[in-house]
Amino acid sequence: MPDKWTPPSQRRRGIDLAALGIPPGRYVHPDVTDFLVSPDGSREGGARIQACLAGTASLDTLQPAEVDFIRQHFLNAAEEQRQKCIAYFESKVPRRYASARPSAIAKAWAQAVVTNPDATRSLLIVGPTGTGKTHEAYSVLRAIAETGRATGWAAYTAADLYARLRPRTGRDSEAEFEAIADTDVLFVDDLGAAKLTEWTEEVTYRLINHRYEQCRPGIFTSNVPPIQLRDVLGERIASRLTEMCERIALKGDDRRKGMAA
Ligand SMILES: Nc1ncnc2c1ncn2[C@@H]1O[C@H](COP(=O)(O)OP(=O)(O)OP(=O)(O)O)[C@@H](O)[C@H]1O
Ligand SMILES: [Mg+2]
Structure with missing residues (x-):
């Protein structure tokens, strides 16, 4: 005050x-x-x-x-x-996804996020391996950068996030958790890619629940079919994701196969 x-x-x-x-x-x-x-x-x-x-x-x-x-x-x-x-975006985007350009839908979502973040639902991009989920997510982050609004964002694969947040001597993992959980726009790639342990489920739950409670927008990707999301991520996480996210379903073949030499 x-x-x-x-x-x-x-x-x-x-x-x-x-x-x-x-x-x-x-x-x-x-x-x-x-x-x-x-x-x-x-x-x-x-x-x-x-x-x-x-x-x-x-x-x-x-x-x-x-x-x-x-x-x-x-x-x-x-x-x-x-x-x-x-x-800043170009200095952070992984090289593989540097050429991802936003679609009209990505641009509209980015505009909604920068003007009215609390009222904008998160995105859950789902689809089989290699259909372009990570590519799509980075195109959305580029769209946010292109609005020119100083909206903070951070991107992690779920596996990297767990590695980062695992308690270690000399590191305040709770402070790190809070900084990540409070990012304006948080992108977590590959949710449910590995079987959750009790600890990873708890971290994922706390993260999703914090974003859910604070109505903060994010981007999540998963190659778990929507029908199996509850089994893989657990009821509490899947239920919140369902309410807080617009789902984008990518279909088709693994694009990587077409790129094989
Ligand atoms: N719309 C697109 N235009 C051009 N290339 C694309 C497009 N979408 C994806 N790609 C390319 O296809 C390959 C696979 O895309 P990506 O890594 O995004 O797939 P994914 O769905 O995230 O896969 P995984 O489930 O294994 O994480 C990458 O080389 C990516 O650059
Ligand atoms: Mg991916």
Whole structure:
């Protein structure tokens, strides 16, 4: 809680980015000394822009050239942020899936996630081995990066996740669990690929249950046929996944066979 509560009517508001058609973000403000002299020779433009940036005046107090100056600044800043998100994604995506490009469905899901994460259901991508589940999941993560919104994401295979979270001396695996469980968008690949032990089932349950309770969106893949999900993952996990996920079923042959030399 802040020390002192301020009624909403007295809170200082920043510039209305939405009115300028700029996606939300934490952008550096323009240097108004670049606009000290308006095209008409007056020096008042800089002060008017400053007031708008501080949120003490509205955009309608500005001349068209001043609005253009601000809009152009924030458009450039938004594009810079988008390029950074894409560069970060490209530095993390496994090389095999670097060429995965988002479909219209992936783009729509990404847009929903960045604008309204709590109300967006997770994705459960299912299908037999080699049908493109991991490829599809990375294309969705690329779509999130391409929105340019600073949404955090992390990707693990279930097996790597268990290896990472296994208690070890000198490592706070509980803190690590919390950091992973709280990621904005969490991708867990290959759920149920190996038989769950009591410990892996408990970790999976805690992770899925945390995401379920907090309504946090994620992407899960599994090659377990939906009808066997309860047997393989256990009732509690399968039941939550069913409620919290949209299912994408990939069909067809193992693509890897077609690629064999
Ligand atoms: N839509 C696609 N376009 C081009 N190549 C694809 C596409 N989908 C998958 N591939 C390629 O097919 C191969 C298998 O895809 P992927 O690894 O995603 O399958 P999977 O369903 O995750 O398999 P597994 O169940 O074994 O994990 C990979 O080489 C991948 O790059
Ligand atoms: Mg895979």
